Amino acid sequence: MVVASLMEEEVDGGGAVFLVREFDGGRDRAGVEQVECACEVGPSGGKLCLFTDLLGDPLCRVRHSPAYLMLVAEVVGGPLGTEIVGVVRGCVKTVACGRSQLFSKVAYLLGLRVSPRHRRRGIGRKLVERMEEWFRQMGAEYAYVATECDNEPSVRLFTGACGYAKFRTPSVLVHPVFGHDLAPSRRASVVRLDAREAELLYRRRFGSVEFFPRDIDAVLSNALSLGTFLAVPRGTRWRGVEDLLASPPASWAVASLWNCKDAFRLEVRGAPRLWRAAARATRVADRAAPWLGIPSIPNLFEPFGLHFVYGLGGDGPAAPRLARALFRHAHNVARRAGARVVATEVGAREPLRAGVPHWPRLGADDLWCIKRLADGYGDGALGDWSKAPPGKSIFVDPREF
Numbered sequence: 350m351v352v353a354s355l356m357e358e359e360v361d362g363g364g365a366v367f368l369v370r371e372f373d374g375g376r377d378r379a380g381v382e383q384v385e386c387a388c389e390v391g392p393s394g395g396k397l398c399l400f401t402d403l404l405g406d407p408l409c410r411v412r413h414s415p416a417y418l419m420l421v422a423e424v425v426g427g428p429l430g431t432e433i434v435g436v437v438r439g440c441v442k443t444v445a446c447g448r449s450q451l452f453s454k455v456a457y458l459l460g461l462r463v464s465p466r467h468r469r470r471g472i473g474r475k476l477v478e479r480m481e482e483w484f485r486q487m488g489a490e491y492a493y494v495a496t497e498c499d500n501e502p503s504v505r506l507f508t509g510a511c512g513y514a515k516f517r518t519p520s521v522l523v524h525p526v527f528g529h530d531l532a533p534s535r536r537a538s539v540v541r542l543d544a545r546e547a548e549l550l551y552r553r554r555f556g557s558v559e560f561f562p563r564d565i566d567a568v569l570s571n572a573l574s575l576g577t578f579l580a581v582p583r584g585t586r587w588r589g590v591e592d593l594l595a596s597p598p599a600s601w602a603v604a605s606l607w608n609c610k611d612a613f614r615l616e617v618r619g620a621p622r623l624w625r626a627a628a629r630a631t632r633v634a635d636r637a638a639p640w641l642g643i644p645s646i647p648n649l650f651e652p653f654g655l656h657f658v659y660g661l662g663g664d665g666p667a668a669p670r671l672a673r674a675l676f677r678h679a680h681n682v683a684r685r686a687g688a689r690v691v692a693t694e695v696g697a698r699e700p701l702r703a704g705v706p707h708w709p710r711l712g713a714d715d716l717w718c719i720k721r722l723a724d725g726y727g728d729g730a731l732g733d734w735s736k737a738p739p740g741k742s743i744f745v746d747p748r749e750f
Contacts, residue, residue, distance in 0.1 A: 372419035380433030413748040414440035445561040456484035513718035522707035528635035534674035546590040547577035575606035580671035600665025607747035610654025647689035658693035669704030696743035
């Protein structure tokens with residue numbers, strides 16, 4: 350439990366008190382939904398925005414993490430009486446720091462929202478500060494946050510007032526789900542791994558990738574995880590993960606799927622009518638002649654679900670091509686489940702990035718900012734991770750996507 354914090358400020362010429370406290374699901378749900386609706390996410394100054402429907406569960410993006418908390422900022426004595434004007438979520442977990450067998454307890458801050466009518470009063474900064482107090486109580490050594498590179502107000506808040514440093518620049522790559530299945534690759538075989546095999550492979554081959562979660566077993570066994578799939582060149586004799594680790598083929602790729610559709614929905618708002626009509630026309634053509642393989646644009650202008658690809662990795666010269674085979678498989682899984690897009694997030698230097706099919710206009714360039722909360726690493730003082738150069742890959746935890 351976080352001890353409530355008070356800050357006083359003038360609102361519309363009258364005295365008001367802002368209270369930062371822990372979210373109460375019984376009385377705060379409606380107020381939080383109002384703040385979320387008022388804070389649609391989109392590029393600075395742009396008309397298009399992305400609205401998130403949390404399906405009645407404000408904690409959906411953190412509740413699967415090992416430890417989590419949600420705070421609200423409440424104004425008391427304002428013109429509208431008592432109302433919630435800001436929210437923030439946070440979680441704490443243990444992840445790899447990009448070095449062999451080196452783990453650190455880190456905190457992830459997400460979902461910071463402040464009602465437009467109450468911005469520029471320090472409420473966002475106060476929410477971050479109170480969340481960081483809980484992070485320290487939980488033993489976190491670092492805190493990090495993800496924002497879009499072109500979200501200038503957010504970048505200024507974290508790198509200025511809150512003391513975070515720019516750290517990594519991954520990209521969100523998005524591909525629409527067409528009205529027809531994609532043909533499986535003729536040069537690759539896709540094998541589904543059970544949870545034990547997937548955990549073994551990830552721990553042995555990806556245990557030192559930045560942000561790899563120590564509790565990967567909990568991720569893989571979560572009800573929202575739809576399975577882990579391995580792609581190898583067609584004709585490769587499959588004898589299990591142990592054999593692959595002992596004698597790997599010349600090339601291989603692996604990826605896991607996460608069902609975001611049952612956790613939250615997205616909706617693109619503000620699109621011109623011409624865009625909507627053009628997208629509708631592609632869907633009509635795809636339904637009329639699916640054998641033509643027309644790349645139709647799904648209806649993203651009403652609430653839709655997505656599948657997230659995580660744990661992407663592999664080795665060998667053909668690994669990008671095999672990754673593409675995995676994404677074709679992921680597309681077909683998403684289509685059968687009713688999801689309208691397949692998304693993933695990869696580091697700027699990810700070797701398999703070239704094999705990820707995506708539509709650039711649907712994606713985004715992220716900026717991860719980090720702040721050191723304590724001295725040393727959890728598994729030994731080997732320097733300041735926040736100043737370390739980037740590795741080739743980043744493990745994006747689907748529980749907080």
